[in-house]
Amino acid sequence: MNKGRLEAFSDAVIAIIVTIMILEFKTPETPEIKALLENGPYFFAYIITYVFVGVAWYNHYYMFSLTKRVTKRIYWLNNIWLLSMSFLPVATAWTGRFINERGPEYFYYVVHLIWLLAYFFLSDALANANREVAPERYQKIKAMPIYSTITRPYFWVIQVILLVAIYFFPPIELIFVMVEIYTIGNRTDKESDQLFND
Numbered sequence: 572m573n574k575g576r577l578e579a580f581s582d583a584v585i586a587i588i589v590t591i592m593i594l595e596f597k598t599p600e601t602p603e604i605k606a607l608l609e610n611g612p613y614f615f616a617y618i619i620t621y622v623f624v625g626v627a628w629y630n631h632y633y634m635f636s637l638t639k640r641v642t643k644r645i646y647w648l649n650n651i652w653l654l655s656m657s658f659l660p661v662a663t664a665w666t667g668r669f670i671n672e673r674g675p676e677y678f679y680y681v682v683h684l685i686w687l688l689a690y691f692f693l694s695d696a697l698a699n700a701n702r703e704v705a706p707e708r709y710q711k712i713k714a715m716p717i718y719s720t721i722t723r724p725y726f727w728v729i730q731v732i733l734l735v736a737i738y739f740f741p742p743i744e745l746i747f748v749m750v751e752i753y754t755i756g757n758r759t760d761k762e763s764d765q766l767f768n769d
Contacts (some may be wrong), residue, residue: 572641572642572643572645572646573641573737574635574638574641576634577585577641577645577646578635578711579651580630580639581649581653581690582647583625583629584606584653584656584657584734585624585627585628585653585656586653588624588656588657588659588660589624591660592617592620592659592660592663592664593617593620595617595646595660595663595664595667596610596613596614596617597610597613612668612670613663613664613667614653614667615670616664616666616667616670617667617743619662619745619748619749619752620662620748622752622756623657623748623751624659625661626752626756627686629690629713629756630717630755631719633715633741634693634697634712634715635643635696635697636747637701637705637708637711637712638700638701638703638708638712639700639701639704639705639708640700640701640704641700642696642700644696645693645696645697645700648692648693648696649683649691649693651692652689652690654689655682655685655686655689655724656686658682658685658696659682659686661678662675662678662679662682662683663679664679665679665737666678666679666724666745670742671742671764672741673738674742675736675741676741676742676744676745677744678739678743679744680733680734680737680744681720683744683748687717687721688721689718690717690718691701691718691721691722694712694713694715694718695718698712698713698718700764701754714756716754717755720754720755721743723747733747747756752762
């Protein structure tokens with residue numbers, strides 16, 4: 572399968588997802604600043620999700636730049652990953668509208684967790700596709716922050732704690748995503764910077 576076609580398809584879907592998210596941001600009915608501030612919770616949720624998608628795209632681009640092979644399994648896992656991401660506009664809008672309610676935050680949590688698992692399986696498939704043909708690339712994909720974090724036991728302990736914490740303080744899910752964005756964004760391989768200098 573042509574790797575470039577799959578990357579182009581992924582880019583298009585991600586661009587549509589981001590566009591749908593901003594369309595959920597309602598234009599104020601009055602010219603007063605306080606009318607804009609009423610959309611504050613959604614604006615907060617939108618910014619977090621937008622940056623999250625941006626970090627995800629960067630890592631996805633880097634991971635695909637490393638692979639020499641794209642198999643049918645990779646194609647379908649990439650589709651599942653995009654499907655999980657396509658729920659982010661709904662999760663973001665609902666959370667932004669009811670930021671202190673449990674239901675929307677639990678929904679965001681589930682979407683986020685499914686996204687992480689889909690990304691993990693996609694990363695694993697890409698790494699294994701390169702194990703024989705490019706062992707050094709196999710190692711680089713396995714060492715990527717999201718992949719290496721999900722394989723550690725503490726990740727699942729944090730998920731259980733988060734599940735309980737949302738019950739008592741619903742916005743903790745968005746705060747956790749902020750921490751994750753900062754951690755993953757800062758731990759990207761320095762080699763990835765060269766991708767944008769070609």
